[in-house]
Amino acid sequence: MNTGGVGARFAFAINPAYCMNLSARTSVSGVVKVHAGSKADSACRATAHGQKPTQMTRNVFITGGTGYLGRHLIPPLLNRGHYVRALVRPGSERKISADCRVALGDALKQESFAHQIKPADAFVQLVGVPHPSPAKAKLFREIDLVSVRASVAAAVDAGIQHFIYVSVAQPAPMMKTYQAVRAEGEALIRGSGLNTTILRPWYVLGPGHRWPYAFIPFYWLCERLPATRVTAKRLGLITLAQMTGALVTAVENPAQGVRIVEVPEIRAAAWN
Numbered sequence: 001m002n003t004g005g006v007g008a009r010f011a012f013a014i015n016p017a018y019c020m021n022l023s024a025r026t027s028v029s030g031v032v033k034v035h036a037g038s039k040a041d042s043a044c045r046a047t048a049h050g051q052k053p054t055q056m057t058r059n060v061f062i063t064g065g066t067g068y069l070g071r072h073l074i075p076p077l078l079n080r081g082h083y084v085r086a087l088v089r090p091g092s093e094r095k096i097s098a099d100c101r102v103a104l105g106d107a108l109k110q111e112s113f114a115h116q117i118k119p120a121d122a123f124v125q126l127v128g129v130p131h132p133s134p135a136k137a138k139l140f141r142e143i144d145l146v147s148v149r150a151s152v153a154a155a156v157d158a159g160i161q162h163f164i165y166v167s168v169a170q171p172a173p174m175m176k177t178y179q180a181v182r183a184e185g186e187a188l189i190r191g192s193g194l195n196t197t198i199l200r201p202w203y204v205l206g207p208g209h210r211w212p213y214a215f216i217p218f219y220w221l222c223e224r225l226p227a228t229r230v231t232a233k234r235l236g237l238i239t240l241a242q243m244t245g246a247l248v249t250a251v252e253n254p255a256q257g258v259r260i261v262e263v264p265e266i267r268a269a270a271w272n
């Protein structure tokens with residue numbers, strides 16, 4: 001693991017027995033809008049899915065919560081008793097998990113959402129161009145980079161205690177612009193002084209994201225050859241359960257300084 005010089009070890013503090021009971025519900029049928037601090041807000045937190053908080057409750061603000069990772073991250077966060085408020089752009093409201101509080105705004109425009117972050121203590125940044133490919137190089141700069149810049153500035157202003165960023169495994173022999181933009185995003189975060197966890201997956205397998213399963217024999221071989229072992233592990237495929245587990249672990253174990261979480265540590269964080 002690369003700790004970036006100042007990172008602490010990623011603590012895998014998940015209780016497996018508890019996690020096995022987590023609902024994998026991904027219903028996107030409804031939206032609950034509740035103002036922070038209201039009675040309904042407290043009820044939303046304390047009774048979400050009948051679970052009671054088992055540890056320190058985090059107040060999480062999340063961008064990109066309507067995407068593939070975000071839609072699978074929000075239900076377990078709520079199940080574990082955390083407050084979650086998701087930034088959603090107009091038109092995407094129906095994609096967000098039921099029971100999640102919604103902040104309407106544009107993730108690319110800091111002024112549209114900055115005032116809605118407090119009283120969050122954690123900020124999860126998941127905005128990115130859908131289905132990244134080399135053909136989308138221009139969009140990586142226009143969306144991924146602009147959104148991380150807006151999020152970091154807004155997080156600093158809001159006094160966020162822990163910033164969580166999904167970057168990408170690096171170095172890698174392909175997707176150079178995507179990697180360069182993620183490296184720029186990481187540099188922005190480091191320069192901000194925020195306590196940060198940066199997760200570096202390569203590809204997250206799950207519903208609708210299964211085509212790389214064909215490469216598993218190739219990975220198996222590369223992980224056993226000395227010349228390719230390190231790269232194969234760094235760019236290894238991970239499951240949605242592993243990625244979700246790593247994100248929840250990050251939320252519940254704030255970094256001091258900058259903590260980098262790479263594929264082997266993400267794998268160790270699976271729910272079951």
Ligand SMILES: NC(=O)c1ccc[n+]([C@@H]2O[C@H](COP(=O)([O-])OP(=O)(O)OC[C@H]3O[C@@H](n4cnc5c(N)ncnc54)[C@H](OP(=O)(O)O)[C@@H]3O)[C@@H](O)[C@H]2O)c1
Pocket residue numbers: 063064065066067068069070089092095106107108125126127128129130131132143144166167168169201202203204205
């Ligand atoms: N999934 C992976 O295997 C993987 C691997 C490495 C890194 N990552 C990174 O992890 C992050 C989350 O991945 P994901 O798979 O969940 O991505 P995703 O399914 O494509 O979701 C992207 C999110 O970004 C939002 N978004 C996209 N363009 C936007 C724009 N112009 N303005 C405002 N919001 C916009 C989407 O909002 P709408 O719903 O409103 O469109 C959605 O919430 C991304 O940054 C991705 O690059 C993912």
